[in-house]
Amino acid sequence: MDRSPGRHFLQIPGPTNTPLQILAAIAKPTIGHRSAEFASLGLDVLKRIRSVFKTENPVVIFPTSGTGAWEAALVNTLSPGDRVLMFETGWFSTLWSNMAKALGLQAEIIPGDWRSGVKAEEIEARLRADVAHTYKAVAAALEAHPKARAVYVQASETSTCVLHPVPAIAEITRARDVLLVVDGITAVGALDLPMDRLGIDALITGSQKGLMLPPGLAFIALSARAWAAVQRATLPRFYFDLARERKGVAERSTAWTPAISLIQGLRVALAMMRSEGLPNVYARHDRLARATRAGAAAIGLQLLAPDAPSPAGTAVCLPGGVDGSGMFRYLRDRMRVTFAGGQDQLKGKIIRVAHLGYVGSFDIVTGLAALELALRHFGAPVELGRGVGAAEAILAEGLPPR
Amino acid sequence: MDRSPGRHFLQIPGPTNTPLQILAAIAKPTIGHRSAEFASLGLDVLKRIRSVFKTENPVVIFPTSGTGAWEAALVNTLSPGDRVLMFETGWFSTLWSNMAKALGLQAEIIPGDWRSGVKAEEIEARLRADVAHTYKAVAAALEAHPKARAVYVQASETSTCVLHPVPAIAEITRARDVLLVVDGITAVGALDLPMDRLGIDALITGSQKGLMLPPGLAFIALSARAWAAVQRATLPRFYFDLARERKGVAERSTAWTPAISLIQGLRVALAMMRSEGLPNVYARHDRLARATRAGAAAIGLQLLAPDAPSPAGTAVCLPGGVDGSGMFRYLRDRMRVTFAGGQDQLKGKIIRVAHLGYVGSFDIVTGLAALELALRHFGAPVELGRGVGAAEAILAEGLPPR
Secondary structure (H helix, E strand, O other): OOOOOOOOEEEOOOOOOOOHHHHHHHOOOOOOOOOHHHHHHHHHHHHHHHHHHOOOOOEEEEEOOHHHHHHHHHHHHOOOOOEEEEEOOOHHHHHHHHHHHHOOOEEEEEOOOOOOOOOHHHOOOOOOOHHHHHHHHHHHHHHHOOOEEEEEEEOEEOOOOEEOOHHHHHHHHOOOOOEEEEEOOOOEOOEOOOHHHHOOOEEEEEOOOOOOOOOOEEEEEEOHHHHHHHHHOOOOOOOOOHHHHHHHHHOOOOOOOOOHHHHHHHHHHHHHHHHHOHHHHHHHHHHHHHHHHHHHHHHOOEEOOOOOEOOOEEEEEOOOOOOHHHHHHHHHHHOOEEEEOOOHHHOOOEEEEEOOOOOOHHHHHHHHHHHHHHHHHOOOOOOOOHHHHHHHHHHHHHOOOO | OOOOOOOOEEEOOOOOOOOHHHHHHHOOOOOOOOOHHHHHHHHHHHHHHHHHHOOOOOEEEEEOOHHHHHHHHHHHHOOOOOEEEEEOOOHHHHHHHHHHHHOOOEEEEEOOOOOOOOOHHHOOOOOOOHHHHHHHHHHHHHHHOOOEEEEEEEOEEOOOOEEOOHHHHHHHHOOOOOEEEEEOOOOEOOEOOOHHHHOOOEEEEEOOOOOOOOOOEEEEEEOHHHHHHHHHOOOOOOOOOHHHHHHHHHOOOOOOOOOHHHHHHHHHHHHHHHHHOHHHHHHHHHHHHHHHHHHHHHHOOEEOOOOOEOOOEEEEEOOOOOOHHHHHHHHHHOOOEEEEEOOHHHOOOEEEEEOOOOOOHHHHHHHHHHHHHHHHHOOOOOOOOHHHHHHHHHHHHHOOOO
């Protein structure tokens, strides 16, 4: 692949494209992690990352994948046998519930259909607005499981591109003695999740998503009441011990050796987000997502989750009669456009077009044009340019004034 | 620091210097972690890293610091309440014993003096050769703690630059139903630790040491009997679940998102080690270590651990009357040569000169010359050039033929 001409388009929901200026910072010579230079770099990024999480509380950075931050959220706030409430919204929510069980928690899973928050039959009447629907479902689930100590939810479920109404869920949990842990892995940097204002108790993300870095860092911030829970929590922990890391940072250091090169890149990533302005970053993600959905609809593709679409990615259902796996490989290996496929029960059934991180209007144009061309090549009746045109009508909103 | 002229010399036992060709590979654009391109890269480095570990068993790579691989070794092979035998050889062995306790194990700590394997009074008569001495101590400790399920030892204790005689310890453990877990964090790549031949049950290292990469990756390999222990071990685990990761690799994937950019660098690091030849890599470390010790002796500095010196670094005791902390800062901030200081009980008392990873003869010359100059500047009677000359006599062994 390295030798083929032209750029390879990576349009998966992480790792996302890393801009050249971040790659250059990552390639700077290594510095000592106990040096004043690193302390100054580390404290700078720890201060600035708070503005992305929108919290006054400390954000902790671990050298780990996002899964590690999930483990940190569990082992630092809970004790063996504690009940946690989770919602089956796709592959990742299923994975996290397996983790909770493996670590000695009682996970109550509210089953779902991988297209929305909960199964329709679980609630009396499906309300029109998805927000109210999930709101009701969470409240009902908490009534049914009064001993739940925490609610775990994916803000944007990466495997299905389903968006959860975190503000509505937070309204329920912050009125009760229940922690709300939010997986913001494909949400932080893509949509506004003001942690402190909403009352989110733990917010998690990874480096290779909205933050535009390669994978290798995970981030977690806790609310004041979550930090109080840390004092009581007795699940065994050491590597992911948040109190130890927080103490280290208070002493201008880190508990374990940090992934220095990625932190060098993080400083540049945060400067880029600051320069664009967070409201503009969110507006861009929203615009690219709407353009992608409009384009897919114009091509004649069905959305997997039309009622709860994520600004990080769009999952489209493959039309019947098209060899999905073959088309996916053709796009990737011959057209050099990599989308994400479906996971687990959705394997071979969907294509996920990501618009997360360092993505602009012409990436959406490219992605939709590639989809049009590949679909027609695989026998689907597609009017070339129709999807792109529909997207362009929305992308035009982002044009600078003349 | 960025704007001062000349290179900053980083001579600490990790992170070590990363060569430019590795930095360039790390800065390559990110690729998808579920792509064929990454699968091919991942399988290639997983195959080649075995030759560094000298094992036929799989080596598992985690996106984590070395501490995470230690946690992996514990949670995958042991069950709550299991007894493990550890030796207090410095700051890191103390840290690992705290980890073992935090995770629910019973850690039996054989106290030590931070200069050798065990306290002199612990054994009948201190034998002349350090190997026989530690051998006896381990055998005696196992007699005293017959229920021990595992022995944990630092091959090279980073905080004191003490080398443990792993081959002799392995001789004891492989004859018994006791696992030998070796922290090779500053040993792998610096000295020959042929895992399979010695019968080491778990060998661990980190990326930022002998492998010359920035921090962010940790490596662990298990013996066949350690993999059998994984089946029986019941400590809770999820992120660090080795069986899950091994299954992932068998399916040409990874359980969690890997630190792709560091793995791109790892391929180059392994190619560089292959090109130099592992026997030459080990001989270089040995030669640089001997040159450093000879230089320090010629300067008149005492070694912290003369009987068990590590090829990864040399700890020298600061002469009385010299302001150690001031000299350390002067070296780092004014002379741009960063050594490591002492940790915990050795703070302000020693300087550790590392010769690990991407280090050549002239780095040793620079380090010793900097020490000579700084010592004289801080009032110690030093004949300039004497230490360097003594080192050069040994470094000459590595000169290519005319």
